[in-house]
Amino acid sequence: MRGVKRGEISAVFNKKNFGWLITGVISLILYVILLLLVYLKATYFKSLDTSLQQFMLTMRSSGQNQFYPIVSFFSNFASTSVLIIIIAFAIWQYFQRIVNAVWVIFVHFSSMLLALLINWISQELHLNGYPALVLINEHVLATVIIILIVLTIILPTLVDQEVQLLTILLAFLWLGVVITAQLYEGKSSFTGMLASLLVALVWWEIMRIIYFIRNF
Numbered sequence: 001m002r003g004v005k006r007g008e009i010s011a012v013f014n015k016k017n018f019g020w021l022i023t024g025v026i027s028l029i030l031y032v033i034l035l036l037l038v039y040l041k042a043t044y045f046k047s048l049d050t051s052l053q054q055f056m057l058t059m060r061s062s063g064q065n066q067f068y069p070i071v072s073f074f075s076n077f078a079s080t081s082v083l084i085i086i087i088a089f090a091i092w093q094y095f096q097r098i099v100n101a102v103w104v105i106f107v108h109f110s111s112m113l114l115a116l117l118i119n120w121i122s123q124e125l126h127l128n129g130y131p132a133l134v135l136i137n138e139h140v141l142a143t144v145i146i147i148l149i150v151l152t153i154i155l156p157t158l159v160d161q162e163v164q165l166l167t168i169l170l171a172f173l174w175l176g177v178v179i180t181a182q183l184y185e186g187k188s189s190f191t192g193m194l195a196s197l198l199v200a201l202v203w204w205e206i207m208r209i210i211y212f213i214r215n216f
Helices: 019-040 042-058 062-074 077-095 098-127 138-157 161-184 190-214
Strands: none
Touching: 019 042, 019 190, 042 161, 042 190, 062 161, 077 098, 077 138, 098 138, 098 190, 138 161, 138 190, 161 190
């Protein structure tokens, strides 16, 4: 399998297809449905989240107490921001187009601002006696965005199919570990994890549309 050559950004990124568009639309619909269900069945979802958190408490051990905080550290805003800058620099060097590197950085930081906005709105609604939105977990959101960038832009540049498969497996394994760490430490609920995943997919498609409109 031939790897993508330098400068062929269109071959791995600027590919106009409806696959991601459909994914983004479906994710948006599912996110709205999730918000409605949480609003209509608040007691049920609260019970579900509580039960899952209690189950995670039964799984606690000294080894996991040391491991999962490390995972949380490497998936927090600061760590993912450093990683995304490194990835952006690599993309710039490979494709020789700085605009793509800037776009990658913008996708990451704008997604974090989106999470802060949603969580702030949720808190304001709650304080004023209105139904709150599902809180977004920044760790999961940032991890999903990075994985999408890696799988969409970097993966096609790898020549070896075995390396590509290994990259995909490691990416989803890391996402699973990050989600488990957040649940284990009680930093987010299962509902919050699902909402974060859907928001990440929606935001990714919005950013892709902006990329196409700007015709970078």
